[in-house]
Amino acid sequence: MYERRMSEIKLIFGYLLLYASITPTHAADTISANQIVRYNETIISPLETFELGFFNPGNSTNHYVGIWYKKISPRTVVWVANRNTPLTDTSGELTLTLQGVLIIRDATTGNIVWSSANSTTLQVRNPIGQLLDTGNFIIYEEGDRINQEDPIWQSFDFITDTLLPGMKQGWNLISRMESRLTSWKSDDDPAFGEFSFRIDNRGYPQVFLMKGQKVWFRVGSWNGLRFTGTPSLTLNRFYNFTFVVDQREIYYQYNLIDTSLITRLVLQPSGSLERFFWIDSKQEWSLFLSRQLDQCDLYALCGSFGNCNMGKSPVCECLKGFEPTSPDQWKNTDWSQGCRHTIPLDCNPGEGFKEYSKLKLPDTQGSWFNQTMTLVECEKMCKSNCSCIAYTNSNISGTGSGCVLWFGDLIDFKTFAENGDTLYIRMSPLELESTENSRSSSAGRRVRVIVPVAFVVLVILVSICLFYRFSRKKQQQQGTTGNNFRHDPKNRSGDEDLELPLFGLSVLHKATNNFSVNNKLGEGGFGPVYKGVLEDGKEIAVKRLAKTSNQGLHEFKNEVILISKLQHRNLVKLLGCCIEGDEVMLIYEHMPNKGLDSFIFDKTQSELLDWPARYHIMIGIAHMNPKISDFGTARTFGGSQIEAKTKKVVGTYGYMAPEYAGSGIFSIKSDVYSFGVLVLEIVSGGKNRGFVHKEHYNSLIGHAWGLHNEGQSMQLVAKCLSESIDESQVLRSIHVGLLCVQRHPEDRPTMTSVILMFGSEGPLPSPKEPGFYVGESSQHPGQCSSNGIHSNNELSITMLNGR
């Protein structure tokens, strides 16, 4: 009995001994209060991904507590506790105190060399430390899993040189704690090195790579998709990333999409930020990404308002609209003084903003931001404060949102070929005026597509208003006034001096029985036409143009009024316009038996315009042209219906410049080309039939070019114009038209010079060979008798049909 008991005791004791002996190599994932982890002992995460314990790096004889990958060799350390306070021997002990503080004690001296917290006011009853498979070591109150989500302490809050998936690098705004990457001093020494990678939140948050106290490389602000200074950071199938800015925290974080992969982002002692993936088959780390810095990444190299472009030599240049502050120093490649506005700002109310694209956005220290404002609100806000120098969306994702405002000098620009950002910088009114043309060239592709049709639309307006003018004149001659056109008292008061009568929408609703289907006369090129009866019994036809947006309507109205000042003695009775809400309508006199229907329905059985009218129209368009993009034609006529038509028009009718048709490259000079085509069309009428390849619309240009070279340009002119013709004007128009359609965009004149050419009688340069776009269009030149302009374009047919 006794013997048996003794043997049991021995057995138990033996188990205890056995247990004790295997503890170091079979460590748990946790450490409880007062438990000691000694030199040869480690804590291992549940799936044996990470291991925590003492180590000595490289050839160093110092000892540290750290976390490394359990299964990866050579040992790759991702976190170090006592990085600045190493142990010089193996007597270190890692303990979790009863207060929930992790400490490293030098057992020889009894000194505490490192602790996770200096003191704690927390009431902790039963703390426990645990190493997770994420590489995070957490301390929490035992017995409550929720506490693991919000631990008392976690190593992830104290990043060293390595950012692991799920770590948050940045600011906890509640505790005001920042966690940043800091490089090791060397491969042997985990002490704080020279370089750090951190988020600066003095303004819209941005990321800096610091060397000591100096900004080494400004990674920049987050634009919703990436950092403005790292355009190559793109979506990939391995990991995703995010940058969060809210009331509680500001941080950068990345996560693995395929969690079987192993990756780390390390700030090397050299200052190089490198991402590695572990290649299991090769048993090695593979460098996935490292940002090679170039000259333009040197912080603020080009000074204020100086832009750095690696494609240029020297790399620094002032932004457009700016000049070197100190030209001599600048010439000697001392760019430190930067640039200043060529025309200084003086808080003039006419100041506005110029768009700059493909940029690294400037330093956001001292900037202001709001993440919910729209770009329009943003501009308004910036405009209202003269010290606001620039603005842009904080988030370019989707359609763009949020607002960042800059005050004072802007520094650290860089030009990127791809994925650059857009900034709007405050400019004096004079500067804005002088850059109007280049601005329109940078307008969106939508505008590019629509611009050619814009000419046509404008010509319609021209003719409408010409018709109106004529009818007015005729009435005045007949002793009547225009007052009977003014049916809307509201408009009468405000717009008394306008040349164009405006109809109220309500009046038209009433007249057309609320645009009843029964009143619909048919469909014209631009929309349905309704018959209506005004209160005084007058019959009208209302052409309801495509829905428009409110924006640009004011401009639309002004342009219509401007155009209406052009005069013409042909007559179609346009009674007026209606511009209200998103509606734009044209109101004609309805005379069913007088062939007006054909005019309204664009069917064109009518006389054509005489020469003076055409000449005025050309000049009118030339004057309009520089404003087209600005005036928001794209927006005004931007409905999907019109857009669809636009595509057709562009694809079929050939106002396209060859470079645009061929490669989609569009510039302001492509507008000029389109204008040139229109001029030649207007001049030629239908005269060139029989001389041209029927397949190619642009043969008109070739024909004009041929005649010009033979000195026979007058032959281009429509015969039916012969009575009204002014030969020198015609020749000049053809000449200008040919200059506009020259093959090389750089040879074509600007629209401003076109206006000057029309307006003067000086000699003109000789046109070079025109550019042709051989499209798929099959177009027969029109006839003099059927449509004044031979274009097959439904829109332009509308525009020049007199009665």
Ligand SMILES: *[C@@H]1O[C@H](CO)[C@@H](O)[C@H](O)[C@H]1NC(C)=O
């Ligand atoms: C750690 O283990 C190694 C080899 O197993 C041994 O040589 C060394 O003395 C141990 N050190 C301590 C402090 O126990």
Ligand SMILES: *[C@@H]1O[C@H](CO)[C@@H](O)[C@H](O)[C@H]1NC(C)=O
């Ligand atoms: C350790 O020392 C050896 C020999 O001096 C050297 O080749 C190696 O690069 C050193 N390792 C580190 C991490 O410094």
Ligand SMILES: *[C@@H]1O[C@H](CO)[C@@H](O)[C@H](O)[C@H]1NC(C)=O
């Ligand atoms: C502890 O106090 C020292 C000296 O005040 C400070 O430098 C250190 O950052 C503190 N450590 C923690 C974890 O708060």
Ligand SMILES: *[C@@H]1O[C@H](CO)[C@@H](O)[C@H](O)[C@H]1NC(C)=O
């Ligand atoms: C990144 O991927 C992880 C895993 O698929 C997912 O849980 C997380 O929501 C993603 N984050 C972002 C910002 O897309």
Ligand SMILES: *[C@@H]1O[C@H](CO)[C@@H](O)[C@H](O)[C@H]1NC(C)=O
């Ligand atoms: C941001 O702008 C929105 C809209 O103008 C406003 O409602 C909100 O209060 C602003 N937020 C802050 C923090 O200024």
Ligand SMILES: *[C@@H]1O[C@H](CO)[C@@H](O)[C@H](O)[C@H]1NC(C)=O
């Ligand atoms: C303009 O903005 C600056 C910087 O935010 C601010 O200090 C100043 O009060 C603002 N001025 C006005 C008139 O709002």
Ligand SMILES: *[C@@H]1O[C@H](CO)[C@@H](O)[C@H](O)[C@H]1NC(C)=O
């Ligand atoms: C940025 O915009 C996108 C698209 O509208 C939105 O999904 C995302 O939440 C925005 N990000 C921030 C930080 O506001």
